[in-house]
Amino acid sequence: MPKPVIPKTAQTPPSRRLPNRNVRPFFEKLAATIDEPVTELEFSSNFELLIAVMLSAQATDVSVNIATKKLFPVANTPEAILALGEDGLKTYIKTIGLYNSKAKNVIKTCRDLIEKHNSEVPDTRKELEALAGVGRKTANVVLNTAFGQPTMAVDTHIFRVSNRTGLATGKTVLAVEKKLVERIPDDFIVDAHHYLILHGRYTCQARTPKCGACPVFEECMFKDKMKFAEI
Known part of the structure; x- marks a missing residue:
């Protein structure tokens, strides 16, 4: 990473x-x-939080919120985002820095969540960091904000x-x-x-x-x- x-x-x-x-x-x-x-990222599920945090790397929370306000009403599950495909996802997040690599990682993460975690966000560091585009910082945010871990x-x-x-x-x-x-x-x-x-x-x-x-x-x-x- x-x-x-x-x-x-x-x-x-x-x-x-x-x-x-x-x-x-x-x-x-x-x-x-x-x-x-609380975080200034806007989300309504653990999955939305994970995606928002992944998109926030080297970007502002404001810019991420602007993008996810359009994305999440259309696709806010691993299945829905995977159905958009990489190019489809890019149309929603192209205003965020590094959107090409982020789109690729989000699609891979959605596929892994479906295939390995029953579409649920895992609550362990090892499993989170095994997801594409999820490093220690992102894992820490999710573990803390979603699961209340110290x-x-x-x-x-x-x-x-x-x-x-x-x-x-x-x-x-x-x-x-x-x-x-x-x-x-x-x-x-x-x-x-x-x-x-x-x-x-x-x-x-x-x-x-x-x-x-x-x-x-x-x-x-x-x-x-x-x-x-x-x-």
Whole structure:
């Protein structure tokens, strides 16, 4: 599987490690300010979630939602999408980046779901990662969002927030993922992925973090937080 691409804007130099005593307050404050820690991808079944997450690689949730609003009313089962065929599927997702390779993988995944999983989305990492176009990050999202498993899907936002705040520092996505799973309190682990991604998307942004409006300003170990708090 290809390694996740971390844009240069997300490659924040690691901060000092967030002290253990600050980890729980960190998540308590995020929970107090983020009312709905849920994905912004729109779906109504585990299958729709899987397809939406596959399409979201190196694309925005907004662009995926625009495409799936047209696709899912027409085809939202493995059988229906397989019946569209690769070319037919492309007509619905051609506005999304890498749509050619994504269409090919989605068709292969639909065929495997029908032939190997009775058209159901599997709930194990091994089975999910055996599907075409499904890597560790996609599997983590599905396991967490669809099945409530304590997994951590590290995207560019979470990679940046983890390193910048000192919550989980590391040079690779996998290193950050493992540290997050180790450090996050059990009662926050299921929702932690969404707390962190929403915090990174709207507050702890790449180029100009909104430190002055940050709910975890006191806990954060970002060395330049005072400078950005004044912007």
